[in-house]
Amino acid sequence: ALAIRLADYQPYTHLVDQVSLTFRLAPTATRVKARLDLRPNPARGGGGHDLRLDGEGLRLLALAVDGRALAARSDATGLTISAADLPDGPFVLETEVEIAPEGNTALEGLYMSNGMYCTQCEAEGFRKITFYPDRPDVMARFRVRVEGDLPVLLSNGNPVAQGPGWAEWDDPWPKPAYLFALVAGNLRAHSAPFRTKSGRDVALNIWVRPGDEGRCAYAMDSLIRSMLWDEQVYGREYDLDVFNIVAVDDFNMGAMENKGLNIFNSKFVLASPETATDDDFARIEAIIAHEYFHNWTGNRITCRDWFQLCLKEGLTVYRDQQFSGDMRSHAVKRIEDVLMLRARQFREDQGPLAHAVRPESYVEINNFYTATIYEKGAEVIGMLRRLVGDDAYARALDLYFDRHDGEAATIEDWLAVFEETTGRDLAQFKRWYTEAGTPRLRMTDDFKDGSYTLHFEQENPATPGQPVKGAKVLPIAVGLLGPNGDEVVPTTVLEMTEPRQSFRFDGLPARPLASVLRGFSAPVVLIRDLRPEDRAFLLAHDTDPFNKWEAGRALAKDLLARMVVTGAQPGPDWLDALERVTLDDSLDPAFRALCLRLPSDDDMAQTLHASGHVPDPAAIYAARRRMGAALAQRLAAGLPGLIASLAEPGPFTPDARAAGRRALRLAALALLSRVDGGAAARAAFAGADNMTEEVGALSCLLDIGEGQAELARFEARWRADRNVMDKWFALQIAYAAPERAADVTRALTAHPDFDWKNPNRFRSVIGALAGNHAGFHHGEGASYALVADWLLRLDPLNPQTAARMSTAFETWPRYDADRQGMVRAVLERILATEGLSRDMREMAGRMLG
Ligand code: HT7
Numbered sequence: 066a067l068a069i070r071l072a073d074y075q076p077y078t079h080l081v082d083q084v085s086l087t088f089r090l091a092p093t094a095t096r097v098k099a100r101l102d103l104r105p106n107p108a109r110g111g112g113g114h115d116l117r118l119d120g121e122g123l124r125l126l127a128l129a130v131d132g133r134a135l136a137a138r139s140d141a142t143g144l145t146i147s148a149a150d151l152p153d154g155p156f157v158l159e160t161e162v163e164i165a166p167e168g169n170t171a172l173e174g175l176y177m178s179n180g181m182y183c184t185q186c187e188a189e190g191f192r193k194i195t196f197y198p199d200r201p202d203v204m205a206r207f208r209v210r211v212e213g214d215l216p217v218l219l220s221n222g223n224p225v226a227q228g229p230g231w232a233e234w235d236d237p238w239p240k241p242a243y244l245f246a247l248v249a250g251n252l253r254a255h256s257a258p259f260r261t262k263s264g265r266d267v268a269l270n271i272w273v274r275p276g277d278e279g280r281c282a283y284a285m286d287s288l289i290r291s292m293l294w295d296e297q298v299y300g301r302e303y304d305l306d307v308f309n310i311v312a313v314d315d316f317n318m319g320a321m322e323n324k325g326l327n328i329f330n331s332k333f334v335l336a337s338p339e340t341a342t343d344d345d346f347a348r349i350e351a352i353i354a355h356e357y358f359h360n361w362t363g364n365r366i367t368c369r370d371w372f373q374l375c376l377k378e379g380l381t382v383y384r385d386q387q388f389s390g391d392m393r394s395h396a397v398k399r400i401e402d403v404l405m406l407r408a409r410q411f412r413e414d415q416g417p418l419a420h421a422v423r424p425e426s427y428v429e430i431n432n433f434y435t436a437t438i439y440e441k442g443a444e445v446i447g448m449l450r451r452l453v454g455d456d457a458y459a460r461a462l463d464l465y466f467d468r469h470d471g472e473a474a475t476i477e478d479w480l481a482v483f484e485e486t487t488g489r490d491l492a493q494f495k496r497w498y499t500e501a502g503t504p505r506l507r508m509t510d511d512f513k514d515g516s517y518t519l520h521f522e523q524e525n526p527a528t529p530g531q532p533v534k535g536a537k538v539l540p541i542a543v544g545l546l547g548p549n550g551d552e553v554v555p556t557t558v559l560e561m562t563e564p565r566q567s568f569r570f571d572g573l574p575a576r577p578l579a580s581v582l583r584g585f586s587a588p589v590v591l592i593r594d595l596r597p598e599d600r601a602f603l604l605a606h607d608t609d610p611f612n613k614w615e616a617g618r619a620l621a622k623d624l625l626a627r628m629v630v631t632g633a634q635p636g637p638d639w640l641d642a643l644e645r646v647t648l649d650d651s652l653d654p655a656f657r658a659l660c661l662r663l664p665s666d667d668d669m670a671q672t673l674h675a676s677g678h679v680p681d682p683a684a685i686y687a688a689r690r691r692m693g694a695a696l697a698q699r700l701a702a703g704l705p706g707l708i709a710s711l712a713e714p715g716p717f718t719p720d721a722r723a724a725g726r727r728a729l730r731l732a733a734l735a736l737l738s739r740v741d742g743g744a745a746a747r748a749a750f751a752g753a754d755n756m757t758e759e760v761g762a763l764s765c766l767l768d769i770g771e772g773q774a775e776l777a778r779f780e781a782r783w784r785a786d787r788n789v790m791d792k793w794f795a796l797q798i799a800y801a802a803p804e805r806a807a808d809v810t811r812a813l814t815a816h817p818d819f820d821w822k823n824p825n826r827f828r829s830v831i832g833a834l835a836g837n838h839a840g841f842h843h844g845e846g847a848s849y850a851l852v853a854d855w856l857l858r859l860d861p862l863n864p865q866t867a868a869r870m871s872t873a874f875e876t877w878p879r880y881d882a883d884r885q886g887m888v889r890a891v892l893e894r895i896l897a898t899e900g901l902s903r904d905m906r907e908m909a910g911r912m913l914g
């Protein structure tokens with residue numbers, strides 16, 4: 066397949082002033098009439114160009130220019146009208162096509178889910194609805210008429226008129242086609258009013274299936290808080306009379322920011338204490354905010370081309386992370402975000418799928434909705450802000466919104482507003498956008514005559530297609546602690562721009578201990594030889610909450626690495642330090658729960674590989690279990706008291722404080738289960754009145770090889786609830802012992818409720834096996850084969866979800882020759898499959914290198 070290249074960008078030949086669409090909905094034969102008001106684009110020298118429209122899987126019924134019928138010249142990817150058939154000036158193009166939403170299993174374009182029509186157009190789904198220049202820099206006003214025998218008919222913008230069986234919508238804001246949306250179904254609304262700060266009244270509606278109205282309150286509350294926050298923090302107001310959100314069960318990703326009509330995976334909308342865990346509540350809040358924030362960062366200002374995807378995604382993730390921090394706890398949020406960054410983005414960046422935050426080429430853009438574009442894209446903005454300061458950041462953003470409102474912008478535009486606001490030259494900083502890979506930052510220090518010096522050396526490893534790279538600009542936030550634990554130098558941001566650089570602090574009475582990379586001020590791997598007692602000292606005294614946690618984490622990882630490599634036993638440094646933190650009531654329970662979370666197997670495999678070892682999944686698994694057991698033994702006496710002290714009287718509330726207490730309680734319960742045979746967890750499961758406790762207690766039992774009776778009870782209770790049953794499927798696989806993981810998964814794929822065409826269910830079964838590190842890599846590759854078989858089964862129906870999940874194999878170069886051989890064989894088998902999707906072909910090809 067042909068690669069698309071950033072270097073080949075050209076503006077579109079024409080401009081689209083207005084689009085009028087009429088949908089006559091029918092499951093197997095929906096008719097779509099389109100009228101486009103077009104004119105030659107002066108940026109392409111005016112007229113004389115053929116008109117090329119994208120279109121896939123469309124049955125063309127009629128085509129006319131200025132009312133004159135034309136013979137059609139369509140092919141597999143679109144339609145071309147020769148310049149000779151077009152007038153020199155503005156003209157009207159009319160088409161009519163037929164499509165079959167019922168047979169659309171790819172969930173891209175117009176499709177059906179539970180009898181309801183819905184759309185997904187990002188990135189290139191609109192071309193499956195009608196012939197159109199389906200590219201983000203073509204921005205037009207849309208007017209839409211929907212005809213169908215369903216009670217609720219929705220599209221973008223404001224409602225214009227409606228009657229039985231039809232509705233008309235008008236979106237006054239020019240937008241690219243990827244933001245188009247249409248929904249039709251038997252839906253009920255959970256509604257609320259909102260008044261913007263300048264006094265515009267907005268009707269907010271969350272549309273769900275009848276019966277689900279009672280599970281929308283948290284999403285609505287999150288939406289209202291997001292709207293207020295964007296007004297207060299970024300000065301951004303909402304700009305339509307209505308804001309609609311629709312929940313659908315069959316969805317490839319989390320949610321979609323279509324203008325005025327967000328469409329959500331139902332699992333990120335519906336929540337009640339009985340059905341949603343604290344993590345679910347937090348994710349709902351974050352995703353509702355994320356999609357809402359896109360209204361300005363993505364919709365009002367969109368991307369010129371898909372290479373600029375991080376322009377909207379990195380910035381919107383950055384904004385939703387800020388929001389969640391403001392709503393909850395900045396410390397806890399930052400730790401969780403870094404855990405995620407390392408688990409997903411560092412993993413990607415250190416393997417064959419590594420790519421730049423702004424890539425230079427792609428085959429299938431759907432394969433680039435990645436942790437690098439999203440999460441590293443957000444980190445890059447965090448660094449920019451740290452370098453220029455909060456005030457300059459605010460001024461740069463104001464300029465960005467002012468200057469580019471209504472435009473399709475680029476990373477160059479984005480950096481220019483920072484350069485102009487601050488007078489800084491960001492040419493070197495731009496490497497963060499153009500060069501892939503996670504920098505490795507080595508640190509040493511020395512102390513002499515009251516001067517303390519930090520020496521840094523950065524290494525930017527080769528990645529596919531990028532053998533050599535320049536030094537990055539690294540903001541390194543540092544604080545210094547004196548021997549008694551007092552902070553002798555508060556947080557200072559050092560700006561490293563050279564491959565090697567030293568920074569000196571004078572006038573210190575004694576050798577300090579440096580707290581480096583506070584707040585994880587740059588997305589790098591920090592390599593620093595520190596004695597366990599120094600790490601324990603930082604865990605006890607660091608004033609930066611991220612680094613306080615990081616010190617405990619590093620202590621645990623150093624120990625776990627030694628346990629894996631040399632068979633060492635957990636020593637007192639780590640056990641003493643963790644006991645102190647666990648029982649320290651002055652610390653936030655959520656923070657303590659995070660300190661109790663052991664490094665994951667995959668994290669250890671990544672870390673061991675980076676330090677020159679070949680990770681052995683079985684050895685990591687065994688060592689991690691020994692580590693958990695040692696901790697449980699050490700804390701055993703205090704656990705019942707801790708658990709009792711964290712009981713929450715009164716009804717469930719999803720706020721951060723209560724959630725943090727539950728998190729610590731469940732972390733303690735997991736440890737207690739190691740020593741009481743699961744008695745306390747069994748009682749907790751039986752008495753649970755909310756899903757957090759129910760799933761938490763069940764997990765404790767599964768973790769010690771118990772819980773079969775509880776699993777059966779859970780299934781009997783929740784059989785009818787798809788989102789809850791996803792947890793039931795996933796938990797059994799996540800906690801399966803390595804030698805049983807493939808068999809447990811295979812058995813669950815035979816379960817009558819394993820609806821593999823539903824992406825959530827597919828992910829909760831096949832994705833869960835890929836996430837069980839020791840199980841996935843066990844033995845003779847049974848799990849590799851099972852995952853590959855299912856990817857190949859899903860690929861012809863839903864290439865997007867299948868290709869995304871193929872990243873299960875991206876870490877193969879880390880492992881031993883046998884495993885490498887097995888994974889390579891699996892990837893070669895995938896590549897050799899006839900009729901493989903472009904999505905999967907690109908992924909398997911890149912992974913093989
Ligand atoms: N902008 C959206 C990304 C997206 C997507 C969402 C749902 C289904 C398919 C999709 N392809 C791309 C989601 C977001 O970042 O907010």
Ligand code: ZN
Pocket residue numbers: 355359377378381
């Ligand atoms: Zn987004």
